[in-house]
Amino acid sequence: MNESFKRKLQAYHEGTLSEAEREEIEAELEKLEAYQVYLDEAMNEEEESRERSEDQRRQREEGKVQRLKERKIIRRAKWKSRGITVLIVLIVMGAVWGGSKLATKYYYTQREVGSTGQAMREVNQQALSSIVEMTMPNRYLAINLQDPGVFFDMNIEGSVQHKVGSHLRSEKELRQRYLWGRIRDTRVQSRDSAPYMNDLTRIEEGSFWLPGGSERATEQAGNAKVWQALSELPKMTVSELYISLDKEYEQPELDDAFAGLRVTPDWFAVRSGQEWAGVGYTIGDEKGNSRKAQPAEYLNLSVQYPIGLSWAGDVFLSPGEKPDETRSWADGMVRALKRIAQSPEVAKSVSSIDFGAAAAEVQKNGGKVYGVVVTGRSEELAKLQGKAWMKGAIVRMGESMLDTEQDDPYVPQSQRHEVSLP
Numbered sequence: 001m002n003e004s005f006k007r008k009l010q011a012y013h014e015g016t017l018s019e020a021e022r023e024e025i026e027a028e029l030e031k032l033e034a035y036q037v038y039l040d041e042a043m044n045e046e047e048e049s050r051e052r053s054e055d056q057r058r059q060r061e062e063g064k065v066q067r068l069k070e071r072k073i074i075r076r077a078k079w080k081s082r083g084i085t086v087l088i089v090l091i092v093m094g095a096v097w098g099g100s101k102l103a104t105k106y107y108y109t110q111r112e113v114g115s116t117g118q119a120m121r122e123v124n125q126q127a128l129s130s131i132v133e134m135t136m137p138n139r140y141l142a143i144n145l146q147d148p149g150v151f152f153d154m155n156i157e158g159s160v161q162h163k164v165g166s167h168l169r170s171e172k173e174l175r176q177r178y179l180w181g182r183i184r185d186t187r188v189q190s191r192d193s194a195p196y197m198n199d200l201t202r203i204e205e206g207s208f209w210l211p212g213g214s215e216r217a218t219e220q221a222g223n224a225k226v227w228q229a230l231s232e233l234p235k236m237t238v239s240e241l242y243i244s245l246d247k248e249y250e251q252p253e254l255d256d257a258f259a260g261l262r263v264t265p266d267w268f269a270v271r272s273g274q275e276w277a278g279v280g281y282t283i284g285d286e287k288g289n290s291r292k293a294q295p296a297e298y299l300n301l302s303v304q305y306p307i308g309l310s311w312a313g314d315v316f317l318s319p320g321e322k323p324d325e326t327r328s329w330a331d332g333m334v335r336a337l338k339r340i341a342q343s344p345e346v347a348k349s350v351s352s353i354d355f356g357a358a359a360a361e362v363q364k365n366g367g368k369v370y371g372v373v374v375t376g377r378s379e380e381l382a383k384l385q386g387k388a389w390m391k392g393a394i395v396r397m398g399e400s401m402l403d404t405e406q407d408d409p410y411v412p413q414s415q416r417h418e419v420s421l422p
Contacts, residue, residue, distance in 0.1 A: 246392030263376030330367025
C-alpha cells in the first residue's frame, strides 16, 4: 500500500474526498476485500490441508502403535495359549502316567491270582526263587529289583548266590520283563561267560549220578583225586562236596547221619524223572543204527537237571501260613514242586524241567535221596571218607575258599524239632 493510497483512504474516512475519488476508493476497497476473502480461503485450505496431513500422519503413527500393540497382544495370547496347551498336555500326561502307575502297581502287587491269595509279583518271584533253590544245588536267588513300572510292565531282577562257608558269590544274573502280566523277555547271564542263556537251572558240571549205573566204578576212580585235594588244602579252607550215593536214602535217615559232625548237608537231591529232561540221548550200534536210550541206560550219564531241596522244605508258604512241623520233608518237596507247576510260564521261561511230572515222581518214590551237597572245613570233609554210608559213593568237589569260621556240630532236623517242643 503506497502513501498516496493511504492519504486518500484517510481522506475517505474524514469525508473530504470528491464523489469520483470516493467511488474510486470504495472500488479499491472492494477489491481488497475480495483479495482478503481469497487469501483467507486459501490460508484456510492450506491450514486444513496441513491439519489433514497432520491427522493422517498422526493416524498412521497411531495405527502403527496400535498394530504393534495388537501384535504384542496376539503374540502374548499365542504364548499363553501354547502355555495352556502345554500345561494341559502335561496334566493329561501326568494323569495318564500316574493313573497307569497306580493301575500297574495294583495289577501286579494287589490283584490276587490263583488260590494262594497272593499277587502276581509275589507268585512269580516265589516261583523263580523256588526254581533256583530246588534245581541249583546249594544256591538261592537274591531278588535285587521287583518294580512295577507304567503301562502294565514290570521287571524282576535277581542274582543267583552260591554260599560256601561264610562266603557268598554271585554266579548268574536273571532279568525278566513282563507286559500285561505275560513274560516278554527273560535273560540269564553267567558272571564268567558273555552270552545269554535260556536255561537257568542246568548244571553243566554234572555233579551227580543216580545209583545203579553199570559204569559207576569208572566215576568212583575220580574220588581219589578229591580226597587228595582235600588233604592238600591249607587249614581254614572251607570246601563243598557233591556226593552221589550208591543207593537211595530217606532224607531224615541221611540227615541224621551227619549228627555231631562239623559239616553241613546243605542240599539233598531226589529222583524226579527229570534228570535228563530234553537231552534226547541216543545209542548207536556197530551197524550205524541208532535208537532212543531207555531210562536205565541214562544211569551212566551225569545228571543234567538235579532236583532237591535244603533240609527246611518249607517253600511257597501263603500269607499268614506257618511252617507245618508235622509235614514230612518229602511232602514239603512235593508241595513246592506243585506250586512251581502252577506258574508254568515262569517255569518254562528258565527251565526245561516238567515240575508237575517231577512232583508226581517225588510223591511216588517218597522223596528218597540219592545225593547230597556238604560244606565244611576241608579237614572235616575228609573224615567222611571212612563213613559206612559213603561206600560206593561218587564224590566231586565244588568250590573251595579260605574261611576263618568253623562249623558247629551239626544238629539234624529231627533233633531241632525235639528241641523246639515245650
